Each structure stands twice: as C-alpha cells, then as structure tokens.
Amino acid sequence: MTMKATICPNEFSVEHSIRPDVGREFITFDVPNGWDDVKKITKKILIYDGKKFRFSCWNSDHNYCVFVKPLNGEIQTARFE
Numbered sequence: 390m391t392m393k394a395t396i397c398p399n400e401f402s403v404e405h406s407i408r409p410d411v412g413r414e415f416i417t418f419d420v421p422n423g424w425d426d427v428k429k430i431t432k433k434i435l436i437y438d439g440k441k442f443r444f445s446c447w448n449s450d451h452n453y454c455v456f457v458k459p460l461n462g463e464i465q466t467a468r469f470e
C-alpha cells in the first residue's frame with residue numbers, strides 16, 4: 390500500500406485563542422527567523438476561519454507573532470485591484 394502526502398501551499402500551523410475579558414481573538418504562530426520573518430507580515434491581513442486578523446506584535450525572546458481581531462466587529466480593509 391502506497392501512502393501519499395502533499396504540502397499545503399500558503400498554509401501554516403497557528404494557535405487560536407479567545408479572550409472575552411479583553412474583547413479580542415488572537416492568532417499566534419512561530420517566526421523562526423525572528424524579525425526577518427516578521428517584517429514581511431506586519432502590514433498583512435491574516436484570514437483564519439473566515440475572519441480577518443491584523444498584526445499586533447511579536448515576541449523576540451521566543452520568536453512568535455501575534456495577530457488580533459476584536460470580538461464584536463471586523464477589521465476594516467481595502468484591496469487594490
């Protein structure tokens with residue numbers, strides 16, 4: 390029996406959390422190359438489960454990045470066509 394595996398392009402592992410006490414949802418993921426990775430995504434919008442998240446911060450001690458969205462509302466974005 391042959392098993393096949395495929396790499397999903399443009400997808401990566403994230404952790405999702407909700408903090409009702411601060412009114413936000415968070416997406417956290419590793420940035421193994423530190424600032425070299427982070428500087429490419431600071432002005433990007435991340436879509437997770439159909440919801441838009443914006444860059445919030447990164448932790449340089451542990452090399453992870455955080456994107457956020459408000460619990461009661463959406464991030465307002467525009468797109469160039």
